[in-house]
Amino acid sequence: MSIEALKSGLEGLEIEENPQIVRQKSRDFFWYSPVLKKQLDDVTADLIVTPKSEADVIQTIKACYENDIPLTVRGTGTGNYGQAMPLSGGVVLNMAGMSKIVKIGQGVVVAEAGAIIANIDAACREESSQELRLHPSTYKTATIGGFIAGGSGGVGSINFGGLRDLGNVIRLRVLTMEAEPRVLDMTGEDLQKVMHAYGTNGIITEVEMPLTAAYDWVDVMVAFDDFMDGVRFADALGNQDGLLCKEIAPIAAPVPHDYFLRHQQFLTPEKSVVLCMVAPFAMNAFDAFACRQKGAEIVYRSDQADEDVKKRLPPTYELAWNHTTLRGLRVDPTVTYLQVLYPFPNQIEKVQTMYELLGDEVVPHLEYVRFDGKVTCFGLPIVRYSSEERLNEIIKLHEDNGCPIFNPHRYTLEEGGMKQTDAVQLAFKKEADPKGLLNPGKMIAWEDPSYDYSSDQVFLFPGLQRD
Numbered sequence: 001m002s003i004e005a006l007k008s009g010l011e012g013l014e015i016e017e018n019p020q021i022v023r024q025k026s027r028d029f030f031w032y033s034p035v036l037k038k039q040l041d042d043v044t045a046d047l048i049v050t051p052k053s054e055a056d057v058i059q060t061i062k063a064c065y066e067n068d069i070p071l072t073v074r075g076t077g078t079g080n081y082g083q084a085m086p087l088s089g090g091v092v093l094n095m096a097g098m099s100k101i102v103k104i105g106q107g108v109v110v111a112e113a114g115a116i117i118a119n120i121d122a123a124c125r126e127e128s129s130q131e132l133r134l135h136p137s138t139y140k141t142a143t144i145g146g147f148i149a150g151g152s153g154g155v156g157s158i159n160f161g162g163l164r165d166l167g168n169v170i171r172l173r174v175l176t177m178e179a180e181p182r183v184l185d186m187t188g189e190d191l192q193k194v195m196h197a198y199g200t201n202g203i204i205t206e207v208e209m210p211l212t213a214a215y216d217w218v219d220v221m222v223a224f225d226d227f228m229d230g231v232r233f234a235d236a237l238g239n240q241d242g243l244l245c246k247e248i249a250p251i252a253a254p255v256p257h258d259y260f261l262r263h264q265q266f267l268t269p270e271k272s273v274v275l276c277m278v279a280p281f282a283m284n285a286f287d288a289f290a291c292r293q294k295g296a297e298i299v300y301r302s303d304q305a306d307e308d309v310k311k312r313l314p315p316t317y318e319l320a321w322n323h324t325t326l327r328g329l330r331v332d333p334t335v336t337y338l339q340v341l342y343p344f345p346n347q348i349e350k351v352q353t354m355y356e357l358l359g360d361e362v363v364p365h366l367e368y369v370r371f372d373g374k375v376t377c378f379g380l381p382i383v384r385y386s387s388e389e390r391l392n393e394i395i396k397l398h399e400d401n402g403c404p405i406f407n408p409h410r411y412t413l414e415e416g417g418m419k420q421t422d423a424v425q426l427a428f429k430k431e432a433d434p435k436g437l438l439n440p441g442k443m444i445a446w447e448d449p450s451y452d453y454s455s456d457q458v459f460l461f462p463g464l465q466r467d
């Protein structure tokens with residue numbers, strides 16, 4: 001790998017070679033996982049390129065292609081599976097310089113891939129009282145391109161499902177990693193080729209996303225003495241046809257009290273909560289709904305809070321999704337988490353079974369979503385970590401009880417997902433990245449087609465052992 005030859009091809013572009021900055025920009029939230037922390041801590045790129053335009057990206061692709069240098073795209077590095085980490089070194093392509101909002105129309109926004117999600121919403125709200133349908137809890141920091149290439153869903157998924165659902169992404173402009181890069185405008189079925197592919201088979205430069213009506217969402221915290229009452233409340237709320245919510249997340253005691261430090265004033269260690277974001281016009285209906293439900297006590301609502309109190313509190317979405325774990329890690333760095341699906345229609349029973357089986361070792365945190373058109377929940381439980389062996393036992397217990405795990409302690413697409421080859425993504429990689437230079441080591445189907453997903457063996461990318 002000749003970095004000097006590469007650099008002559010990058011002339012005129014913004015390049016960073018300071019080893020400390022390069023290392024910092026080569027990292028994401030991989031350290032969430034004690035397993036990934038051990039494996040990836042030494043990973044670093046050779047240099048960072050920050051393109052300002054599609055022409056800059058094309059120049060970078062050509063230089064890398066000619067010199068056989070790996071290229072890993074980076075949004076803002078908030079992924080927590082090590083997705084954005086350059087396992088074989090080379091170039092990290094930092095999309096921060098491509099953040100323009102290109103066009104806002106009725107129901108649609110077009111933006112460059114490096115635009116921060118909250119900035120897209122701010123522009124859409126100002127110009128048209130619209131907002132994106134869904135966003136990760138890293139709303140204020142993550143890029144839209146990184147969300148599409150590395151994320152799955154989040155706040156708003158209770159109404160619209162996940163990114164994988166048809167219609168939640170309209171169009172992606174994608175560059176291939178070839179001697180003469182092609183510029184593809186992908187829509188419809190083609191989108192599956194590059195969505196959630198960790199940037200292994202194309203570089204997204206521009207996105208077109210659907211919009212919905214924007215509201216000043218009311219943050220509400222409903223407390224329960226019995227966590228399972230909270231789960232039944234959340235399930236029933238998710239199934240209300242007329243009551244508009246953007247977020248519904250039951251979290252078991254003692255997590256809310258122990259980890260949501262600025263909300264502690266509303267809680268005791270025994271209280272479980274359901275976090276909600278409710279449309280302002282629906283608050284009377286929400287009150288009526290809460291009165292009907294067993295054990296529900298509204299302990300906080302932002303529309304009635306004192307301005308001084310409100311100012312000091314993080315928004316509800318920054319307590320939810322992976323922010324719950326982040327807040328946990330700040331209080332107790334030894335905890336970690338899992339990602340679970342509790343399949344419809346037995347989600348409540350399955351949550352209860354796992355809760356009874358694992359107790360305080362795996363404290364439930366659920367996120368209600370629409371999944372294949374049905375209201376059900378994902379889990380991002382807090383795991384009191386003792387060892388990798390025990391973590392694997394906990395994973396197996398979930399799977400044995402019919403609760404699939406999307407393992408956040410693996411850096412490959414397959415092991416973090418459905419543990420099978422995605423033939424569509426693999427076929428597109430063969431075509432769009434023939435030299436295998438894009439984000440090496442993340443797609444097992446490319447690296448080792450004979451890999452047996454049913455074995456207990458963990459895939460270890462040989463390229464990680466660099467000189």
Ligand SMILES: Cc1cc2nc3c(=O)[nH]c(=O)nc-3n(C[C@H](O)[C@H](O)[C@H](O)COP(=O)(O)OP(=O)(O)OC[C@H]3O[C@@H](n4cnc5c(N)ncnc54)[C@H](O)[C@@H]3O)c2cc1C
Pocket residue numbers: 028029072073074075076077078079080083084095113114135136137138141142143144145146147148149150151152153154155197198199200202203204205321322323326439
């Ligand atoms: C506290 C916390 C909360 C989170 N909450 C959520 C959540 O609610 N929902 C959720 O889905 N995720 C969540 N995540 C994961 C992550 O924040 C999101 O998926 C986020 O959208 C990633 O955006 P990013 O810009 O940081 O991408 P990065 O982490 O920089 O990149 C993610 C992946 O996409 C690739 N990539 C980035 N940009 C491009 C591009 N332009 N073209 C091709 N490939 C590209 C990268 O190579 C990498 O593989 C959370 C993470 C943390 C730490």
